[in-house]
Amino acid sequence: MDTGQRTVIKAVLWNVIGLSMMAFIGILFTGSIAIGGTIALANTLIGFLSYLIYERVWARISWGRR
Numbered sequence: 001m002d003t004g005q006r007t008v009i010k011a012v013l014w015n016v017i018g019l020s021m022m023a024f025i026g027i028l029f030t031g032s033i034a035i036g037g038t039i040a041l042a043n044t045l046i047g048f049l050s051y052l053i054y055e056r057v058w059a060r061i062s063w064g065r066r
Contacts, residue, residue: 007055019044
């Protein structure tokens with residue numbers, strides 16, 4: 001089972017990647033760094049919280065483990 005700290009580090013690293021990709025796509029589609037960045041930031045915050053909850057729930061489920 002992953003520790004809470006490991007889950008947070010994984011979530012942060014995953015969201016840095018996602019933030020970069022979403023910012024690129026947002027800027028590409030809107031032509032605005034401010035709007036593209038805002039979209040990327042909002043998406044990253046929602047994704048980060050969702051990922052943390054998802055991982056912690058699955059960490060408590062023993063199904064599929066040996």
